[in-house]
Each structure stands twice: as C-alpha cells, then as structure tokens.
Amino acid sequence: MALIGVLGGMGPLATVDFMEKVVRLTRADCDQAHLPMLVANLPYIPDRSLAILDGGEDPLPAMLSGIDLLNRNEVGVIAIPCNSAHHWYAQLQARSAAPILHIGEACVNAIPDLRQRVAILGTSGMIASGFYQEALASRGIMPVVPDEITQARLDASVRAAKANDVDESTVQLSAALAILIAQGVRAAVMACTEIPLAARNLSAPPVTLIDSTLELARATVAFAVARGWNAPQQVALDRI
Amino acid sequence: MALIGVLGGMGPLATVDFMEKVVRLTRADCDQAHLPMLVANLPYIPDRSLAILDGGEDPLPAMLSGIDLLNRNEVGVIAIPCNSAHHWYAQLQARSAAPILHIGEACVNAIPDLRQRVAILGTSGMIASGFYQEALASRGIMPVVPDEITQARLDASVRAAKANDVDESTVQLSAALAILIAQGVRAAVMACTEIPLAARNLSAPPVTLIDSTLELARATVAFAVARGWNAPQQVALDRI
Structure with missing residues (x-):
C-alpha cells in the first residue's frame, strides 16, 4: 500500500483545499476505498515569492527537509500544492526518490x-x-x-x-x-x-x-488510482 | 519547532474538516505563523464501529502503526479525528511517546x-x-x-x-x-x-x-499555541 506524499503548508488552507479535492475526486463507498496520504503541513517554510523577488530567506533548505521527511516514510509520489514552490522544482526532484508531480x-x-x-x-x-x-x-x-x-x-x-x-x-x-x-x-x-x-x-x-489545485489533485488521484493505491483490502470488501 | 501529529483517514473528509478547523482557529497573518502538522491520512484502517459491534477486523494494529509513524517523525502531540477510534484510547496512548488528546x-x-x-x-x-x-x-x-x-x-x-x-x-x-x-x-x-x-x-x-471535531481542534490549537509552535521565525517576522 503506497502513500501519496504532500509537501504542504504553503499555505495551510490551500493544503486543506488540495486534500479535500483529492478525497472528493476519489470514487469510494467507504473509508477503506480512499487514498492514503502523508501530509507534511510545514507553514514555517520561508515565503517563496519574497525569495524569488528580492533574495528573501531561501525556502529551499526547509522544502528539501520536507521532501526528505516524505521519502523517509516511503511515499510513492509527491504533490506540492504551492505554485511558487515550483521555482525550485528541479532541485526538489533531484533530491526525491519519489516522483514529484508538477503543478504547472x-x-x-x-x-x-x-x-x-x-x-x-x-x-x-x-x-x-x-x-x-x-x-x-x-x-x-x-x-x-x-x-x-x-x-x-x-x-x-x-x-x-x-x-x-x-x-x-x-x-x-x-x-x-x-x-x-x-x-x-x-x-x-x-x-x-x-x-x-x-x-x-x-x-x-x-x-x-x-x-491549479484541482488539476494537481486530478493528476495525483490518476497517478495513485492507476497503481491501485485505493484498492480496498479484501476483508473490508467482504464486509460492505 | 514541534509538530502536531494527526492520525487521520477515519474518514478522510472528517480529517480535512479537522485540519481546516485547526487552521481557521489559529491566529496568523502569514503562512509562517500557522501551526505545523504531520497528517497520516490512513483510510485503510479497518472499520472501528464494525469491530466493536461484531468483532470485525481489528483496527488496532493499523492504528498502532500510524501512531508509530507519527512518533518516528517526532510529533509533540497527537489528535485522532475519529470518535470510535477512542474505544482503543488506552492502548494507543500506552504505545505513544507523544500525548494523545482525547476527543470525547x-x-x-x-x-x-x-x-x-x-x-x-x-x-x-x-x-x-x-x-x-x-x-x-x-x-x-x-x-x-x-x-x-x-x-x-x-x-x-x-x-x-x-x-x-x-x-x-x-x-x-x-x-x-x-x-x-x-x-x-x-x-x-x-x-x-x-x-x-x-x-x-x-x-x-x-x-x-x-x-467533537471542533472541540478536538480547539484543544489541539490550545496545546500547540501554549508551547509556541506557531511562533514565526524572527526572519519571517522582520519581513512582514
């Protein structure tokens, strides 16, 4: 059973919106048919827009640390519901064993x-x-x-x-x-x-x-469902 | 910076609702003043109500595995936005280094x-x-x-x-x-x-x-804010 990894908190309400879209896009008639996710909601990551514009504090180290956390927990794919964060997409993907879906x-x-x-x-x-x-x-x-x-x-x-x-x-x-x-x-x-x-x-x-949140959620659900990550365990199916 | 741990997926929309309540209850004027969370959304945990009623598949091993995952990632407190799961509260708390807030x-x-x-x-x-x-x-x-x-x-x-x-x-x-x-x-x-x-x-x-979701969110935010987990880093404050 593989997990969807989410590098979130950029910002927190947007992360909640992304998760809700993933859940609602998943066809499921019980909990067990939904997709498992590990969500690192890390709002302390420095502001991406400021960093791009005027060299404000670099958010890359904190984002890489979040990517490491998700990979240590063996997620099978990563979604990042923040567009500005994708300015560093190449560096994040280079660090991650799990593929990172590109929101753009x-x-x-x-x-x-x-x-x-x-x-x-x-x-x-x-x-x-x-x-x-x-x-x-x-x-x-x-x-x-x-x-x-x-x-x-x-x-x-x-x-x-x-x-x-x-x-x-x-x-x-x-x-x-x-x-x-x-x-x-x-x-x-x-x-x-x-x-x-x-x-x-x-x-x-x-x-x-x-x-962009909805389209990233669609891509995430398609990736996970194609790999059967929402397959209900047989025991659960027997009991419905 | 300590993390709020969430053992979720029971069910997934309820987990999203809990997270949204935590975010909205947090006074914050930028991402960096919000509370960090690690959310293990594990919908494959067997049905709690069925297990209590007729000895359906035991959800405790999967819940303990989620508790272990959160503790391995050094969360400072755990919230479980599922009431029926609290039938096993004593066993979950006995396993967890982090305190588990009781929804009931x-x-x-x-x-x-x-x-x-x-x-x-x-x-x-x-x-x-x-x-x-x-x-x-x-x-x-x-x-x-x-x-x-x-x-x-x-x-x-x-x-x-x-x-x-x-x-x-x-x-x-x-x-x-x-x-x-x-x-x-x-x-x-x-x-x-x-x-x-x-x-x-x-x-x-x-x-x-x-x-019960709102009250658990209130207890969670109070626990985390009392410990300064939403304290913006100084650099972030300087830049607002």
Whole structure:
C-alpha cells in the first residue's frame, strides 16, 4: 500500500483545499476505498515569492527537509500544492526518490485548446520566476501578465487567504478580474493555490478559470488510482 | 519547532474538516505563523464501529502503526479525528511517546453546564463502546441514546459522508434529529466526525449541537499555541 506524499503548508488552507479535492475526486463507498496520504503541513517554510523577488530567506533548505521527511516514510509520489514552490522544482526532484508531480504542467495541460490568450493569476514571485509563461508558450498560448495595479490586487488576495480572511481575498480577486476582463481577458489560470479559495465565493465571472489545485489533485488521484493505491483490502470488501 | 501529529483517514473528509478547523482557529497573518502538522491520512484502517459491534477486523494494529509513524517523525502531540477510534484510547496512548488528546473529553467538556439531557450522535459501535455515556454521566448529564430507528439514520448519515455523499448524509441526519427533537431532546453531541460534515448544510435546527471535531481542534490549537509552535521565525517576522 503506497502513500501519496504532500509537501504542504504553503499555505495551510490551500493544503486543506488540495486534500479535500483529492478525497472528493476519489470514487469510494467507504473509508477503506480512499487514498492514503502523508501530509507534511510545514507553514514555517520561508515565503517563496519574497525569495524569488528580492533574495528573501531561501525556502529551499526547509522544502528539501520536507521532501526528505516524505521519502523517509516511503511515499510513492509527491504533490506540492504551492505554485511558487515550483521555482525550485528541479532541485526538489533531484533530491526525491519519489516522483514529484508538477503543478504547472498539470494546470497548463487542462486549458481548453481554443484559448489563445490566458492570464496568469499568481504571486509576483511566481510571475518573476517565469515558468508559467514558458509552459503556456510551449502550448502556443499567449500568456497575459497582469499589470502592476492588477498584480497588487492579486498579491493582496493571496496574503488575505494566508491570514484566513477569505472574504477579503475574494474582494481583491474580484477587483483584479474586473480589470483583466475590461482588458479583454476571457481565460485565466489560478496559478497560486490561494486563488481558488478566493474564487469559491465569486459570483460567476465572465471568464474561464483553470484551478491549479484541482488539476494537481486530478493528476495525483490518476497517478495513485492507476497503481491501485485505493484498492480496498479484501476483508473490508467482504464486509460492505 | 514541534509538530502536531494527526492520525487521520477515519474518514478522510472528517480529517480535512479537522485540519481546516485547526487552521481557521489559529491566529496568523502569514503562512509562517500557522501551526505545523504531520497528517497520516490512513483510510485503510479497518472499520472501528464494525469491530466493536461484531468483532470485525481489528483496527488496532493499523492504528498502532500510524501512531508509530507519527512518533518516528517526532510529533509533540497527537489528535485522532475519529470518535470510535477512542474505544482503543488506552492502548494507543500506552504505545505513544507523544500525548494523545482525547476527543470525547474535549467534546463533553464543551457542553454548557445547564444541559441536563444530551443525545449522542455517532456510530452504533461508538454507542456500544459506552465511553461517551460515561463521560457525560461523570459531568452529571443524562445521556440520551438514540432508539434503533434513529440510530439506523445516524449510521446511514456516517456511511454517506464517508462515500463523499454529503447531501445524503445531511438528509439522514436531519431525519434523525427530527425524531430526537420530537422526543424532547434539546442538545446533542456530534460524537462522530462525519456528523459535522452533514450538519453544515442543515437549516438551523432547534437543538444545540456540540461538534467533537471542533472541540478536538480547539484543544489541539490550545496545546500547540501554549508551547509556541506557531511562533514565526524572527526572519519571517522582520519581513512582514
């Protein structure tokens, strides 16, 4: 019985959202048919966006320590529900015996083919990192990077969700989307795992939103189910 | 930096609910001020209620293995968001170096003093175990054990939530509460961690519901915050 490893806490509510998505995406009629997970929720990992932007404290040592913890406990795959953390994807994967699913790949692969321009909703650091722009371009999609005023709203939305203030997070996201929609944007990737928390309370916006947390959860469940990690033990099946 | 250990997966959605309550109960204005957790979400642990009722497969070895995993990773306290699992509390605590918070104690301590009769909403196995009846009696409260028809609704509510069908879970809980209210019940403990999932969607019932998941989360956060486990590292504080 292999375990799904989750390097979480970046931030904690986003980790909870990811876990809930994994559970709800799993077809199960009893506990025993669900997928086992080991979740290292380590919120003390230094801020990823700050580190990318201005050389703030390096989060890599704490992330590597989390990767080591998960591997010591023999997880069979690792998901990291934080987009900015994927700035260090190569270093994390190099350290990990278990494969690490890439949230950006999962998210960009989920964009409907007909979209020509897609906005990126994430932290300033993640934008500076540039990996979403590259992933979109590799699919022939033109990335729309929010202007400075819009980006300030998005950063405020992310900060508010990390402080448990989802209402304020929604207000800031809504303001950012209004600007983007006025600029002609009709599709966007929620390329920060706090943004889907804010988006839950939006009245239906006239824009297609791709949820990076949901797409990572889908990729994780597909990986684990393909390997039978949710196979109920025979004893449990006999008793249903 | 000590970790909160969570022995979860009993069931998975209840574990997610517990984690969300811990996160939302933590005062934090950034990731780094949240509480670190290691969550072993092990849904393959055999059914606790069946084991208590008719000697179904013993869940204790799998639970002990989860306790061992958490202790190997040096958690400083353990929470188990499953009431029926506490039938084996003494054996689990005897094995664990880290103290295990008792969900039943946390829940019963939260009942307002003026309540004289309190119904127990949980699995048949948990009722058969009897520890909630004892805990209530020790506070001078008369436990109300649901009759057979009501208990069947409660068991159905729990099963539905474990199968991700929260709507059906709510329908069954609502039917059980209607019977109990007609019998004069005005307060109840949600003594199974699936019941609060069902209760989220209830229209306000004329009965006081004490949430065992929430009370365990409160006890967990109090334990961890008293020990400074959410203290932001100085570097993080400087940067806010």
